[in-house]
Amino acid sequence: MQVCANHPYKFMRFTPSSKFLGFSNRFHTLIAPSSSPTSKFSSSIVATMSTVSTQNDTFVHTTHQPLQIAKRLEKFQTTIFTQMSSLASKHGAINLGQGFPNFDGPEFVKEAAIQAIRDGKNQYARGYGVPDLNIAIAERFKKDTGLLVDPEKEVTVTSGCTEAIAATMLGLINPGDEVILFAPFYDSYEATLSMAGAKVKCITLRPPDFAVPIEELKSSVSKNTRAILINTPHNPTGKMFTREELNCIASLCIENDILVFADEVYDKLAFDMEHISMASLPGMFERTVTMNSLGKTFSLTGWKIGWAIAPPHLSWGVRQAHAFLTFATAHPFQCAAAVALRAPDSYYVDLKEDYLAKRAILVEGLKAVGFKVFPSSGTYFVVVDHTPFGLENDVAFCEYLVKEVGVVAIPTSVFYLNPEEGKNLVRFTFCKDEETIRSAVERMKEKLKK
Amino acid sequence: MEGKLSHAAKKITLSSIQELSHLAQRCNAINLAEGFPDFPAPPHIKNAAVSAINSDLNQYRHVQGVCDLLAKAVKEMHGLDIDPLTDVAICCGQSEAFAAAIFATIDPGDEVILFDPSYETYEGCVALAGGVPIHVPLDPPQWTLDTSKLLRSFTERTKVVVLNSPHNPTGKVFTKEELEIIAGECCRRNCLAITDEVYEHITYDSLKHLSLASFPGMQERTVITSSLSKSFSVTGWRVGWAIAPAVLASAIQNIHARVTDCAPAPFQEAALTALRSPPEYFESLRRDYQSKRDYIVKLLAGVGFKIEFIPQGSFFLFAELPDNWSLSDVEFVKKLILEAGVVAVPGQGFFHTDLSSNEVSKINCHYQKRYVRFAFCKSDATLTMVAERLSKLLDEQEHLALH
Numbered sequence: 001m002q003v004c005a006n007h008p009y010k011f012m013r014f015t016p017s018s019k020f021l022g023f024s025n026r027f028h029t030l031i032a033p034s035s036s037p038t039s040k041f042s043s044s045i046v047a048t049m050s051t052v053s054t055q056n057d058t059f060v061h062t063t064h065q066p067l068q069i070a071k072r073l074e075k076f077q078t079t080i081f082t083q084m085s086s087l088a089s090k091h092g093a094i095n096l097g098q099g100f101p102n103f104d105g106p107e108f109v110k111e112a113a114i115q116a117i118r119d120g121k122n123q124y125a126r127g128y129g130v131p132d133l134n135i136a137i138a139e140r141f142k143k144d145t146g147l148l149v150d151p152e153k154e155v156t157v158t159s160g161c162t163e164a165i166a167a168t169m170l171g172l173i174n175p176g177d178e179v180i181l182f183a184p185f186y187d188s189y190e191a192t193l194s195m196a197g198a199k200v201k202c203i204t205l206r207p208p209d210f211a212v213p214i215e216e217l218k219s220s221v222s223k224n225t226r227a228i229l230i231n232t233p234h235n236p237t238g239k240m241f242t243r244e245e246l247n248c249i250a251s252l253c254i255e256n257d258i259l260v261f262a263d264e265v266y267d268k269l270a271f272d273m274e275h276i277s278m279a280s281l282p283g284m285f286e287r288t289v290t291m292n293s294l295g296k297t298f299s300l301t302g303w304k305i306g307w308a309i310a311p312p313h314l315s316w317g318v319r320q321a322h323a324f325l326t327f328a329t330a331h332p333f334q335c336a337a338a339v340a341l342r343a344p345d346s347y348y349v350d351l352k353e354d355y356l357a358k359r360a361i362l363v364e365g366l367k368a369v370g371f372k373v374f375p376s377s378g379t380y381f382v383v384v385d386h387t388p389f390g391l392e393n394d395v396a397f398c399e400y401l402v403k404e405v406g407v408v409a410i411p412t413s414v415f416y417l418n419p420e421e422g423k424n425l426v427r428f429t430f431c432k433d434e435e436t437i438r439s440a441v442e443r444m445k446e447k448l449k450k
Numbered sequence: 451m452e453g454k455l456s457h458a459a460k461k462i463t464l465s466s467i468q469e470l471s472h473l474a475q476r477c478n479a480i481n482l483a484e485g486f487p488d489f490p491a492p493p494h495i496k497n498a499a500v501s502a503i504n505s506d507l508n509q510y511r512h513v514q515g516v517c518d519l520l521a522k523a524v525k526e527m528h529g530l531d532i533d534p535l536t537d538v539a540i541c542c543g544q545s546e547a548f549a550a551a552i553f554a555t556i557d558p559g560d561e562v563i564l565f566d567p568s569y570e571t572y573e574g575c576v577a578l579a580g581g582v583p584i585h586v587p588l589d590p591p592q593w594t595l596d597t598s599k600l601l602r603s604f605t606e607r608t609k610v611v612v613l614n615s616p617h618n619p620t621g622k623v624f625t626k627e628e629l630e631i632i633a634g635e636c637c638r639r640n641c642l643a644i645t646d647e648v649y650e651h652i653t654y655d656s657l658k659h660l661s662l663a664s665f666p667g668m669q670e671r672t673v674i675t676s677s678l679s680k681s682f683s684v685t686g687w688r689v690g691w692a693i694a695p696a697v698l699a700s701a702i703q704n705i706h707a708r709v710t711d712c713a714p715a716p717f718q719e720a721a722l723t724a725l726r727s728p729p730e731y732f733e734s735l736r737r738d739y740q741s742k743r744d745y746i747v748k749l750l751a752g753v754g755f756k757i758e759f760i761p762q763g764s765f766f767l768f769a770e771l772p773d774n775w776s777l778s779d780v781e782f783v784k785k786l787i788l789e790a791g792v793v794a795v796p797g798q799g800f801f802h803t804d805l806s807s808n809e810v811s812k813i814n815c816h817y818q819k820r821y822v823r824f825a826f827c828k829s830d831a832t833l834t835m836v837a838e839r840l841s842k843l844l845d846e847q848e849h850l851a852l853h
Contacts, residue, residue, distance in 0.1 A: 069701045070557050070579075104506040113716075114500045122496070123486040123686045127468050159542045159688065159710040166709045170578060175558070191708040195553060197580070302509045302715025304542065304688075324575040327545035330714045331686030332499075 072194050080414050084398065088408045094440040096362075097398075097408035099235070099381070101431045105300035106340075106347070113303075113336035125331040128319050129157030129307070136338040137307050141290075144267070145280040153312040156319050157334060159326045161265045161293035161306035162188050164318070167325055168261050168289050168308055169196040171317030177226035180217070184415030184422055186235050186263070199224070202417045207374050207385070207425070210239040214248050221252055227259040228252075230278065233266040236412055236427040237383050238376025240273050250281045259314070260288045265306075268297040268348055269355055272377035279309070286311050289318065294337045296380075297351070299431075303333040355380055358430040358437055365441030366428065370450055380431040383412060385424050388450050393423040401426075405447040407440045467570065467795055470783075474793035480836055482824045483793045485618070485765065486685040489829040492731070495682055495724045502719035510711055513718040516540055519725035520691060524674070527650070528664040536696040539703040542713045544648050544677035544690035546706060549575050551644045551673045551692050552610075554701040556581040560609035565595075567768075567800030567821075569618045569646070584608070585802045590817050591758035591770065593620045595628045600635060610642045611635075613662050616649035619800050619823040620768045621761025623657050633665035642698075643672040648690075651681040651732050653763040654740045663693075670695050673702065678717075680765070680827075681735070682724045687717040739765055739826075742833060746826040749837050754849030755822075765827035768797060771820045777852065778819045785852040790839045797821030 081098065088095050095102075104110075128134070134151035142148055149155060158164040165188055173179060175197025181189055183204045193200050201220045203213060228249060232241040241249075253260055260278050267275045279288040293306035308318045363382060366373050372385035391397035394411035401407050413422035430437055467484055474481040481488070490496075502508075517534035524530040532538070541547040548571070556562065558580030564572050566585040573583045586603045589596050611632060615624040624632075636643050643662055650659045663672035677690030690713070692702045712718075743760075746767055751757045756770040771782055779796035786792050801818035826833065845851040 069697065070553065070555055072557075073554065073701050073704065100509045102509075105508055110503050110508070113503055117496050117499055120490050121686065122491045122684045123488075124468075124471075124484065125686055126472070159546075159714075162708070163542075163710045175580070188708040191705075195705075195708075197558075300508045302507070302511050302712065304710060304712070304714050320574075321578060324571060324578050325546060325549050325709055326542045326688065327571065328543075328686070328688065330542075330688045330717065333714060 072197075080395075080411065084402070084408055084410065087399070087402045091402050091406060093402045093406045093408045094436060094443065095408040096428045096430070096432065096437070096440050097410040099429055099431065100295075100301040101299045102436060103299060103433050105298045106343075108343075109298055109300065109336050109340040112339035113332050116332035116335035121331045121335050123331065124328050125157075125334055127323055127328050129155060129329070130331065130334040130338065133157055133305075133334045133338040133341075136341040137309070140341045141309055144275075145277045147277075147280055147285060149309055150312070154309055154315050156308045156310075156315055156322060157329050158306045158308060158322055159329050160295065160304040161263060161291050163304075163322065163326060164289075164291040164293070164306045164308040165189065165261070165263060166192040166195070167318045167322040168291065168310075169193055169198070169321075170325070171319070171321035172259065172261075172289070172314060173198045173226055176224070178222060178224040179226060180220055180228040181417075182212070182230065182234075183417055184236055184412050184425075185229075186231060187415065189229055189231075190417070198226070200417065201225070204416070204421055205234075205237065205239065207383075210234070210237045210374070212241070212245045212248070214245075217249070218252060221256055221258070223256075225256060225258050227261055229261045229263070231263040232278075233264075233270055233275065233378025235266065235379055236381045236410070236415055237374065238379045238381050240270060240275065240377040241278075242273070243276055246276055246278055246281055250278065250284050253287060254283050258287070260284065262288055262290045264290060264292050265296050266379040267292065268351060269380055270378040271352065271356055271359065272375070275378065287314075289314055294333075294340060297348075298340050300333075303336075304330060305333050305337045355430070358432070358434060361434055361437045361441065362428060362430040365437070365444070369441065369444045369448055381427050381429050383425045383427050386426050387424050389448060390450070394426050395423075398426055401444075401448070406443050467799075470793050470795060473787065477787055477791065477793075479787050479791040479793045480828075480832060480839070481793050482826070482828065482836065483795045485680070485825045485827060487683045487827045487829075488832055489683070491683045492724075492727075494727075495684065495720050498723035499687075499716050499720035502716035505719075507715055507719050509715060511715040511718060512540060512712060513715075513722065516689075516691070516718055516721045516725065519722065520693060523725065524661070524663075524693060527659075528661045530661070530664055530669060532693060533696065537693055537699045539692045539694075539699050539706055540713050540718060541690050541692060541702075541706050542710050543679065543688040544646060544675045545571065546688075546710060546713075547675040547677070547690045547692040547702070548572070548644065548646060549578075550702045550705040550709065551675060551694070551698075552576055552579045552581065553705050554698060555610055555642055555644070555673075557609075559607060561605060561607045563600075563603055563608060563611040564802075565613065565617075566802055567619055567797065567818075568612075568802070569614060570799060572612055572614075572646075573802060581609070582607070583802070587801075588620070588622070591756075593617070593622045593759060595624070595631065597631050600631065604635065604639050604641075608639060608641055610644055612644050612646070614646040615662075616647075616653060616659060616763025618649070618764050619766050619795070619797065619821075620759065621764045621766050622759070623653055623659060623762040624662075626660060629660055629662055629665055633662060633668050636671060637667040641671070643668065645672060645674050647674060647676040648680045649764040650676055651735060652739050652765060653736065654743060654761065657762050659763065673698055678721055678724055681732075682727075683827075684717075684724075687714065687720070689713050689717045689721050742826045742828070742830070743767070745830075745833055746824060746836075749833075749840070750824065752848065753840055753844060754847075765825055767824045767826060768821050769824060770817075771822065775850075775852075779822050780819075782852060783822060789852060790843055792836055792839055794825075795823040797823055 134155040138151040169192045173196040289310040295301035376382045386397040409426040412425040413419035470483040517538035521534040556579040673694040679685040
């Protein structure tokens with residue numbers, strides 16, 4: 001399929017970007033019914049979804065349209081992942097795009113879930129979490145950060161970290177509040193911020209080290225800034241926020257009375273440096289929501305067990321929103337999560353070792369193939385510069401990679417407010433068994449030529 | 451730092467029904483408050499979930515088979531033709547399906563019509579999305595729909611009508627005539643409808659649950675929400691869905707994907723088994739619940755409650771305190787916990803007086819503090835124990851002496 005030079009997103013059936021194709025924003029909300037057998041709702045929904053964002057807010061609200069969708073849906077499109085996944089199956093490609101493992105979680109956790117089902121834990125769990133899980137989360141947090149939190153007042157269980165993010169935004173952000181985001185970012189951030197009516201201010205992290213541009217950050221703080229959202233270890237770059245960076249952000253927040261929303265789902269996949277929780281910095285616990293989940297650490301991404309840890313007054317807001325988003329979280333999996341979080345240190349040591357080995361295979365492979373590989377200190381993602389291969393942008397490269405080479409990667413432009421900023425980068429994941437990673441590398445060595 | 455809370459969060463309070471559940475636990479009281487069964491979930495469905503976990507179906511998933519089975523079900527039950535590829539969004543419970551539907555359709559300032567009394571969550575959800583809830587009171591004691599009240603509540607800002615049938619807390623099943631009226635208004639005013647049909651399989655006396663979407667002109671403007679929870683006694687699994695025309699379903703799916711990514715994967719798998727349950731399963735569900743209904747109605751009527759409306763569906767009894775019992779619903783529930791060790795829900799939490807409405811006088815509102823909701827989705831042993839505990843508190847007329 002020809003990819004038209006001026007319309008890099010043309011092959012995406014469902015998400016024409018008004019920015020690139022000149023349609024009014026209104027068109028976004030009318031998603032063309034698909035006549036193709038490929039379902040919009042792919043059978044493998046991936047962990048990290050993203051949107052093609054728009055910057056023109058010219059949406060016209062007309063009343064009395066029977067199928068009038070809310071304005072906020074401009075930010076809620078079907079995603080490149082759905083498209084890539086279906087392309088992948090069509091071409092039999094090895095999928096290093098999806099951010100979830102192709103191996104399963106540990107037996108002892110699965111058994112705990114099965115036991116819970118048999119023991120009848122199949123009815124509503126307490127809205128903000130099964131008491132024992134809240135306790136286990138608090139215990140784990142104490143081990144990780146040294147901070148003592150009250151499981152009853154400061155821990156809220158949600159359907160995955162994604163819901164923790166949504167509940168935090170809706171519970172703590174008012175329409176018009178400014179929220180600072182670092183690009184590239186996990187796409188649900190932008191989407192849920194728009195649900196809350198926030199104004200997004202974006203700071204771009206740039207290769208090779210994706211360091212936080214402190215001066216730029218300082219100048220984007222205004223009197224309307226309500227919160228800064230950080231994701232460390234960072235998806236998609238694998239960057240980990242350093243102590244210096246966190247200290248700078250902390251001072252800014254304390255000076256200007258700003259909250260921090262910290263997405264730390266990959267905290268157990270911290271390889272090259274120690275993971276630091278913002279909440280553990282002096283003066284920061286009282287203004288930080290720390291979010292995490294079971295899925296990445298225990299390779300059970302489909303169970304949807306996440307949580308938010310925050311001081312009581314902030315937790316209260318999170319709980320309000322959570323009560324109306326999902327009301328309660330899957331009961332048997334909460335019971336199993338409590339068991340999981342009490343895993344011995346050896347589990348975490350082995351987890352890191354396994355992923356380090358996988359990372360080595362992928363990184364060495366990508367270098368050998370000819371990519372410019374940026375160091376990834378954490379998560380199970382690596383971003384690389386694809387330009388040595390002569391494709392004009394990340395989307396074109398990924399398309400080529402799927403069809404001609406048989407490997408899936410994710411174009412990172414979807415993680416930026418301004419897609420132009422990501423056009424040289426693509427993201428690979430190594431949360432796959434070693435055999436799969438090796439095969440993908442072999443295919444690329446064979447078929448990907450400069 | 452209370453100033454850090456959003457306006458929306460400040461307006462809403464945590465689930466008082468859940469709080470009553472916790473009180474029940476702490477006092478070792480019998481929980482007839484929260485609407486979940488205390489008997490086990492059906493074995494064939496639990497086995498399916500266990501099997502899914504063991505088969506490594508534990509990563510993010512969308513199980514298309516669930517959509518296919520739902521398409522079959524709405525065709526059989528309501529004669530609706532839907533496309534399972536585009537018209538269904540699987541969500542974390544009906545709760546999330548409803549929230550996503552609200553966020554998909556409501557802009558700040560849009561009005562949403564709700565029928566009073568109503569389940570506490572709808573209003574909170576609408577408020578969270580910046581919508582304005584407008585309550586249309588159903589008339590006691592039969593909870594009939596007053597057409598003129600409905601007509602008067604529409605404005606040019608009305609965007610959505612929410613319909614919960616079978617109805618929580620009253621147990622009312624909206625009649626064909628009432629649904630025709632509601633459908634007629636929705637079409638005339640070009641409004642959307644969002645239905646909550648979680649009790650769709652729990653109807654009594656051979657009454658059939660009718661979906662608003664099956665009425666003329668309605669399929670194209672209705673979001674049906676429902677779930678596994680009540681039909682299969684798995685309220686803690688969080689598998690629900692929204693069925694709507696493709697544009698709406700897609701919008702709902704897109705919101706859901708950013709709020710939770712997907713419903714718990716192994717339970718989606720188990721849903722395949724649940725949704726293939728034979729007609730006998732649903733018949734026996736209905737029979738069991740009907741006998742529990744009859745038991746509790748007889749019991750509570752026998753001890754003095756005024757029960758002018760027998761539940762037609764759902765597993766709730768909305769019982770009225772007789773006039774000579776001077777306690778309010780809240781005071782009564784407190785006494786019931788302390789003296790009988792039984793927890794129920796004071797009805798006033800389900801009523802919402804629109805302060806802007808001039809016609810609602812204090813007298814008219816009085817009934818709002820006279821109802822208590824009892825959940826009878828409990829084992830026969832539990833219900834028998836309730837009878838025993840109440841029997842210890844009867845006066846010479848065999849009526850409850852708590853007042």
